[in-house]
Amino acid sequence: MLVTGGAVITEVVPDGDTVWWAESRPGEGGRVAIMRWFDGTAQEITPPEANVRTTVHEYGGGSWWAQNGTLWYVDHSDQRLRALTPGCEPLILSAEPPEPRAWRYADFRPTPDGHWLIGVAERHAIGADSDVPCQPENLIIAIASDGSGCSVDLASGSDFYGSPCLSPEGKALAWVQWEHPNMPWDDSSLKLATLQSSKGSIAISQVQHVAGGQDESIVEPAWSPDGTLHYLSDRSDLWQLYALGQSTPVFTADGEIGYPPWVHGLSRYGFDETGQVLAASFKGGIDHLPGFPEDTSFYSIRFSGNKLAFASASWSRELAVHFDGKIVSDPKPLPLSDGYLQAPEVISFPTGSDGSDEAHALYYAPANPEYSAPDNEKPPLIVLAHGGPTSAARSQISLAQRFWTSRGFAVVDVNYRGSSGFGRRYRQKLNGEWGIADVEDCVAVARFLVDRGDVDVQRLIIRGGSAGGFTVLSALAFHDLFTAGTSLYGVADLEALANDTHKFESRYLDNLIGSWPEDADIYAQRSPINHLDGFTAPMIVMQGSDDKIVPPNQSRMIVDALDARKLPVAYLEFAGEQHGFRQAATITTAIRSELSFYGRVFGFTPDGETVPVDIRNL
Numbered sequence: 001m002l003v004t005g006g007a008v009i010t011e012v013v014p015d016g017d018t019v020w021w022a023e024s025r026p027g028e029g030g031r032v033a034i035m036r037w038f039d040g041t042a043q044e045i046t047p048p049e050a051n052v053r054t055t056v057h058e059y060g061g062g063s064w065w066a067q068n069g070t071l072w073y074v075d076h077s078d079q080r081l082r083a084l085t086p087g088c089e090p091l092i093l094s095a096e097p098p099e100p101r102a103w104r105y106a107d108f109r110p111t112p113d114g115h116w117l118i119g120v121a122e123r124h125a126i127g128a129d130s131d132v133p134c135q136p137e138n139l140i141i142a143i144a145s146d147g148s149g150c151s152v153d154l155a156s157g158s159d160f161y162g163s164p165c166l167s168p169e170g171k172a173l174a175w176v177q178w179e180h181p182n183m184p185w186d187d188s189s190l191k192l193a194t195l196q197s198s199k200g201s202i203a204i205s206q207v208q209h210v211a212g213g214q215d216e217s218i219v220e221p222a223w224s225p226d227g228t229l230h231y232l233s234d235r236s237d238l239w240q241l242y243a244l245g246q247s248t249p250v251f252t253a254d255g256e257i258g259y260p261p262w263v264h265g266l267s268r269y270g271f272d273e274t275g276q277v278l279a280a281s282f283k284g285g286i287d288h289l290p291g292f293p294e295d296t297s298f299y300s301i302r303f304s305g306n307k308l309a310f311a312s313a314s315w316s317r318e319l320a321v322h323f324d325g326k327i328v329s330d331p332k333p334l335p336l337s338d339g340y341l342q343a344p345e346v347i348s349f350p351t352g353s354d355g356s357d358e359a360h361a362l363y364y365a366p367a368n369p370e371y372s373a374p375d376n377e378k379p380p381l382i383v384l385a386h387g388g389p390t391s392a393a394r395s396q397i398s399l400a401q402r403f404w405t406s407r408g409f410a411v412v413d414v415n416y417r418g419s420s421g422f423g424r425r426y427r428q429k430l431n432g433e434w435g436i437a438d439v440e441d442c443v444a445v446a447r448f449l450v451d452r453g454d455v456d457v458q459r460l461i462i463r464g465g466s467a468g469g470f471t472v473l474s475a476l477a478f479h480d481l482f483t484a485g486t487s488l489y490g491v492a493d494l495e496a497l498a499n500d501t502h503k504f505e506s507r508y509l510d511n512l513i514g515s516w517p518e519d520a521d522i523y524a525q526r527s528p529i530n531h532l533d534g535f536t537a538p539m540i541v542m543q544g545s546d547d548k549i550v551p552p553n554q555s556r557m558i559v560d561a562l563d564a565r566k567l568p569v570a571y572l573e574f575a576g577e578q579h580g581f582r583q584a585a586t587i588t589t590a591i592r593s594e595l596s597f598y599g600r601v602f603g604f605t606p607d608g609e610t611v612p613v614d615i616r617n618l
Helices: 398-404 423-429 437-451 469-477 496-497 506-514 522-524 552-564 586-603
Strands: 008-015 018-025 031-038 040-045 064-067 072-075 079-084 102-110 116-123 136-143 151-155 158-164 171-176 189-198 201-212 219-222 229-233 240-243 269-271 277-279 281-283 286-288 297-304 305-314 320-323 324-327 345-351 356-362 382-385 410-415 460-465 484-488 540-542 567-574
Touching: 008 064, 008 171, 008 305, 018 064, 018 320, 031 064, 031 072, 031 324, 064 102, 072 102, 102 136, 102 158, 116 151, 136 158, 151 171, 151 189, 151 201, 158 219, 171 201, 171 219, 189 219, 201 229, 219 269, 269 281, 277 297, 286 297, 305 522, 345 437, 356 437, 382 437, 382 469, 398 410, 398 586, 410 437, 423 437, 437 460, 437 469, 460 469, 469 484, 484 586, 496 522, 496 552, 540 552, 540 586, 552 567, 567 586
Parallel strands: 008 297, 269 297, 382 410, 382 460, 460 484, 484 540, 540 567
Antiparallel strands: 008 018, 018 031, 031 040, 064 072, 072 079, 102 116, 116 136, 136 151, 158 171, 171 189, 189 201, 219 229, 229 240, 269 277, 281 286, 297 305, 305 320, 320 324, 345 356, 356 410
16 A cells, blocks of 8 residues: 555646646656646556666756656756657757766756747766765856757856746846755855747846845746746745745745745745736645635645646545646545544644743644554554755655554654755754754654653654664764664765765764864764764664665664664665655565564554564664
8 A cells, every 4th residue: 555556746847728747656666657637538658778867976866857848857867858749759858968977957848939848957977976075056048949969058166056047038048046055945046047048049147146045045036928037035934925025025925935945846825817826835734725625735835828738636535636626636546434534633742952932743643443552552652754954744645654553553754854845044053063953853743642641651762764864873973862863864874975975965963063174173072973872762774775865874874883882773775766755666665674673663563564674683
């Protein structure tokens, strides 16, 4: 049930009377296909061997676009840009790089004259895999639409670029850029330039800084139909909608509209043909869109004229594609009654060193209408630390979470200090405090639920992936509350991460921890690998062999160190997996192994199918 038939909708693009969307398919090794709905019928448009995915910033996003019946997409196999008209063969547009996959592309849009595509490029230098570090070059680029391979660099020199957008008449180009050590949600600038485009020639001039910078984040610029440039800014704490030349928001939602741009291609708001705004917003950790009160999570909000398109999900339903008032791609049917799919409780709880601060979480009680626990038994608790760390708990159904709640576990998904959806000030509470504030909040919510009488203090598990894995390791190293832990591709050594990660996050820790190498002592102090004496709880660690974001050495070093100290530890490394598991076999093996691990550690026989796991030193 975790993955069978479970295509994940990632982006939606309306195009006249049609709508396109991307499906990530775990059952096909995580391959991403592009679907098109027209005249009541949906069909796959990309070839069966295509995998539509870019690796710009490693996280990707914005790997395709569709307009006037033409699809443009990046294929994961070679990272080259293609054009495809349904019924025809793909036409490769970008030139062949000097090394395979060295030139990467994202977030492209066609110019109104049809001669060019403008987007983000990332060029990796020849020999970048050598022992000498060499960061890629990021830029705004134009690529000819005729298949000649011709390209023109439009903007370069900054560390990062994103969200290029053309004015309706094609005479102006706007984009976002930012510099190390900032992430785009810390400090980013909106640029505006005049654009001249014709067949065989394209250039920009009169580049202006029009918004952002100086502790202000600009995300998702977009033009309204009347040619006014809009953008989301957090200058007043919450990301709200501004228009060029206006110092106050032109549209405010009851909550925060924006989301940290970990990937390209986000769209949290749109304009109908009259210029009216529709925007989703986060409030209390839950997503909202006016007119759709039953749903709790929204993606790719876009208009084609007055025809609205988006994807949405709820606590009991997976993602569906909406277009022009209809659901054109139904969610996967789930063989579960409502009794399994209860909405979580939104909780806030005291936290911090003196208990004077506050953090937030979504609490899922055990839910299985076919079974009930003995009256005198409280459930084990899984505390989830989300990745990022500048991200948030998911506000939609997660079959992985329901896997646990249906088996008698309680789950709490923590929006620790530093999470998104609560404004800039809340995000910045993690600055200089990563490994402290997030850990305090995970400990605090577990104690809160124990004190409330919800869960068993003897069976407290902390679980997280990537940055959340670092929170797991830190909680086990510096606190003695948790009795088991699960780290998925987590960070054990901050110094190693600072020296061995991709460009996009290579200076992320400057704000979260301190400047490197000037604050090397803080890095050493916060790294769980340096505090092995604090580990006492059994732990299972899982990792993808091809992870470029948190390399496998991070997981291997903590496992080897704990094994050398004869502490209970299990390790699973999945060949071919990257940062986050995409293949159906991996997803099911990982969670069944984890269940088997908990059964061994806590002395119970799990219900349902498990995968035996080797726990060293138990």
